[in-house]
Amino acid sequence: MQLSDIRQSPYWHDQIGAPPTLPTGLPKTVDVLIVGAGYTGLSAAITTARGGRSTLVLDAEDPGYGCSTRNGGQISTSVKPSLDKLAAKFGVERARGIRMEGAKALTWIGDFIADEGLDCDFRRVGRFHAAHTPQHYEALVRDAEKMRQRENIESFAVPRHEQRSQLGTDAYFGGVVFSAHCSVHPGKFHRELLRLALGERVQVLGQCRVTRIARTASGFRVQTAKGPVEARDVIVATNGYTTALTPWLQRRVIPIGSYIIATEELPEATIDTLFPGDRIASDTCKVVYYYRASPDRRRVLFGGRVSASETTPLAGAARLRQDMCRIFPELEGVGLSHAWSGTVAYSFDELAHTGVHDGVHYAMGYCGSGVSMAPYLGMRAGQKVLGRREGVTAYDGLPFPTRPLYQGKPWFLPAAVAWYRWNDQRQFRKAIGMS
Template sequence: MSEAGIFAEDFKTTPYWWERSPRPELEQSPLPQNVDVAVIGSGYTGLHAALQTARGGRSTLVFDAEDAGFGCSTRNGGQISTSVKPDLALLTRRHGADQARAILDDGREALRWIGEFVDQEGIACDFDVVGRFHAAHNEPAFKRLVSALRNEPKGLESGGQVVTRSEQRAELGTDVYHGGVVYPRHASLDPGRYHQGLLERVLAAGATIAPHSPVTRIERLGKGFRLHTPRGSVTARDVVIATNGYTGAVTPWQRRRVIPIGSYIIATEAIEPDVMDRLFPTNRIVSDTRQVVYYYRVSPDRRRVIFGGRVSQGETDPRISGPLLRDELVRMFPELSAVRISHSWMGLVAYTFDTMAHTGLHDGMYYAMGYCGSGVSMASYLGMRTGQKVLGLKEGKTGFDGTPFQTRPLYFGNPWFLAASVSYYRWRDSRNV
């Protein structure tokens, strides 16, 4: 199939999730002169913080440089995990035994809590606890997965189940992997519908959303802040920075501590039900053990494959990244060699130098960010906890509080080292180690 032929006739470079949940058309009313709380960023983090403060009786204004939810909150794959990449041993070396446990407990709580939140709020977003199949890309990786599962610390058991290579087709219709582990508590949702439902509840709580209102400067006042935008300025007693992969020059301290990395996703055209049943016999979300990871799932209606990964260091054209993802999809599933791409898009996730999320207070402003590509539950959870912090509630405390938010010399927000790092990890992934 020619490169031009791999795109469907109605191909789009916008997220598949926007078909059911287009970017909201919010009225751009005049900005208030003063608010109690100003939130910068209208993704999961910012909206959850705003929901807490608005319901807590604080006048709340949420700024966004684009449409509400334009960033990765509506561009992700809708996969939900415990969101903490470092294991107990590494966290203990870095932060001590007690805080290490607290961090991992928050990861587990974030996974549990998001399901409870969606249920209690009645948000129709196709939330489902489907489990994750984490596939080993080679035999040594499979052995490491099995060893980690058998040596899980007491009290932190995942309930994982080993799937050998001979059993693998009960989970996934491919032979490229060497088995894996199923984590049964992991979940999925439609990120666009989830964001829309969250946005509706924030507006119902009385908060104001200001789309297309980039904050260009934050001025420190005696007992608060003045936020400057092209539409005017607003004074606020408290400020929440919730910009994650889109953190810019207006908050240079945070910008030096997050690494924006492109995450690329495609959606296929509709696939015949019998083919889908052979290739994806379960509705599980899938990821693999490569450092340059691929992650994928079936759409909520089981008609399409949503396939994502890190396929470029700096490319932002979905017409270029899309064919690269499709090549990998077909390599894994040759039966899909004739399938075309209906949607191809990208967004920016935020990694950190210690591969862990961070939240806290700097220069009088609250922040939560750095979800390292696993932010659906953790961004929501830490946004909620940040809102509680603004309200002065003890419930806002998390295991992440007080962890050093690291940067590196000569890093100011432009990840000049990323291309070399990705190339190195691709080389590592190609070796049988």
């Protein structure tokens, strides 16, 4: 197959059909205006609407255009820094609270999907986190044991000679299974959130860019591509698509492109060999790969960072396919059907952030682990707007760091990614030579 034959749109979009008809008119006033119609924004909107507030959600593109329908559909506990690293910065009690928010988000999304009866292929399949060197395997096992003892995070180690019971490859040196991690169809999940929001009389408008947010005596005057709106409260939920509309936030999130490919349909036996337990998978490389079988177990979906600087989905597809075939030689010669990318938002401290700045509520900076954290913190932001105590999280009041001279364009990223990729490859080559 020629690269030009690959569809440059998310595989997930093929599964959800035409979007519902949305209103085109803009109200003059609302109680709550939310910027961004992804997981965060729609979850916040559902919460405020159910709390009796008239709610409007605006998006510069179509609702769900961004990473909410472009991610890999993998759900973890979402918090990257370890308990020890967080304790060194914030003290043990606050560190435990931050780590617990990840566990709460994971529990919340499962309960929410079940309670609301959402049709989104949600499954608690567990994650196989693979070690790309023997040293990384030893560190993984030690860290997993700490998390079991101190945070009650369920896991078990899988040495290299048992690896194929979890993942059909010999490319790694064992790994750890995190049993509570989950998978979901991200496109269906977003569509179900949109359905819930519309059912609660939330007004959702796409192709309506917000160009200015100004304080007034009674709240905010929000200028949009379709005219002004007066709002009592505003929530910014733009994550990896944060712009100069909110310069304070733009200086605190780092937009990073992530790229994914989908194979053509494969024989059932091939998927059963590669993903015998239907685990989602990731690895210990600094430039991480993440992959899984599609919900219908007919394709492999393989994602990661493909180059030092941003590139096109087709250019990324060639690199991803090479690495996919290194891990799964059985896929050599298999064609690709889709290639796409999305933009995630990292923060300088690798933590999600939520709070209020200059009167505007926000939640963002999910660091590539936002499938559960984004709707969870969106819900909490909605509760804050409603004045409910349960809206307060361990993230509230944390410093939201930036760096001198940083204005939202990550000029430093190409050099950092190039270094990390070189070091990952060096470590792997050394490990292969020793094995």
